[in-house]
């Protein structure tokens with residue numbers, strides 16, 4: 001499949017991907033588009049000129065209305081966009097709807113309804129257990145029976161590029177707790193999925209219902225204050241150590257774009273309870289890349305995640321909790337077995353005790369003011385083309401208090 005739009009060699013935004021986002025031209029209202037090569041295709045303009053069937057969804061500042069329409073709308077829309085971008089006979093009509101990506105402003109792609117964060121990497125959970133609870137069994141007994149997670153703060157999920165102001169909070173001091181700016185500001189490289197079609201209250205969504213409800217995947221950086229976390233997280237889990245900011249990438253990769261990326265997940269022992277079993281191989285062969293001030297410090301492999309997205313979804317609705325359009329469910333930090341595959345600084349530097357030596361001669365235990373973190377990911381697509389997830393970027397600014 002080839003498109004008439006120029007797509008640079010190795011671009012993750014080929015015609016097999018077509019991630020959705022929200023963008024604005026200077027001085028204009030935001031609208032829905034898809035990324036193709038180094039351009040954004042304006043779906044609102046295509047709908048207005050009759051090239052897309054329905055004009056209700058795209059002249060909007062979020063993807064939510066389109067996401068809510070469900071797979072019976074997503075699939076024909078995607079097929080139609082592919083036709084418009086591959087059939088030369090449409091070129092003259094479609095080309096005016098392309099804008100160079102560097103000329104537009106990318107916005108938050110969807111309004112986040114609820115935000116759930118899991119803890120699904122065995123390596124990450126084991127490392128954190130060793131660091132935070134030394135001398136005890138690193139994995140708690142429930143971990144291998146259910147995808148552990150918590151409800152986070154939807155209102156502080158922010159788009160890539162939003163400044164990250166160093167948060168203050170309460171942490172352990174030498175002679176009792178103290179309040180002040182965190183001295184252990186960290187990242188968590190994660191992959192989230194977003195709900196499109198809602199579900200009814202009191203109705204479970206089985207693992208086989210994933211494709212009916214989930215619109216796509218998005219890169220997540222779940223910023224974390226480790227000193228605040230270590231003091232507050234027992235017995236009810238993380239609270240203020242996580243809720244100050246969670247950044248997401250501007251592009252939502254459709255579930256259908258990842259068909260060639262499926263792999264068998266790690267074998268699960270003990271065997272999960274029936275409601276968590278899944279017939280399809282839902283490991284996803286994404287490789288993340290974490291850059292600190294322009295230097296790659298980690299390449300976490302998403303394929304090794306112990307709990308898969310359909311299992312997370314089935315568990316999150318096991319009690320009958322309804323899904324809403326815009327619900328964001330993140331994987332938890334993606335970490336692999338090797339040191340250079342760890343998706344957080346607390347693991348990479350073992351709680352700051354083994355600082356990273358960066359090629360520019362600087363050292364880091366945790367983030368310093370002025371540091372910039374960028375996370376990217378690619379997955380294999382059809383015809384050996386990469387599927388890119390764009391990037392999620394954030395720069396640390398000094399505490400305001």
Ligand code: CA
Nearest residue numbers: 117188222332
């Ligand atoms: Ca997290």
